[in-house]
Amino acid sequence: MTLDARSISRLKGVNPHLVAVVQRAAEISPVKFIVTEGLRTKERQAQLKAAGASTTMNSRHLTGHAVDLAAVVDGEVRWDWPLYHKLAAAMQKAANELEVPIVWGGSWKSFPDGPHFELDRRTYPA
Numbered sequence: 012m013t014l015d016a017r018s019i020s021r022l023k024g025v026n027p028h029l030v031a032v033v034q035r036a037a038e039i040s041p042v043k044f045i046v047t048e049g050l051r052t053k054e055r056q057a058q059l060k061a062a063g064a065s066t067t068m069n070s071r072h073l074t075g076h077a078v079d080l081a082a083v084v085d086g087e088v089r090w091d092w093p094l095y096h097k098l099a100a101a102m103q104k105a106a107n108e109l110e111v112p113i114v115w116g117g118s119w120k121s122f123p124d125g126p127h128f129e130l131d132r133r134t135y136p137a
């Protein structure tokens with residue numbers, strides 16, 4: 012699959028290495044997906060934190076080091092975890108190919124975030 016126009020526009024301001032991983036993942040992923048969010052403003056982050064959708068004001072979205080993806084099945088966005096494990100596997104494979112270390116939010120213990128992928132802070136500090 013290729014990314015749709017809206018997904019591509021949402022990658023604006025995102026680190027080009029992460030954009031390359033997302034684009035490669037789109038080619039190899041068995042699950043279709045869209046990009047729901049890339050670069051985020053401080054104001055929006057504050058709103059998300061207030062709403063309980065995020066736990067931090069130190070989000071990697073603020074610096075263009077993170078993206079959120081949504082799985083699409085039969086034209087509909089789905090939030091089922093098994094889809095995100097497949098998506099994460101495709102993202103990891105793409106990242107390995109391109110030698111860009113990434114971290115999947117779905118692997119976080121305290122606040123698992125299945126749609127979230129970010130560049131590894133050790134290689135890509137803010």
Ligand SMILES: [Zn+2]
Binds near residue numbers: 072077079128
């Ligand atoms: Zn995110």
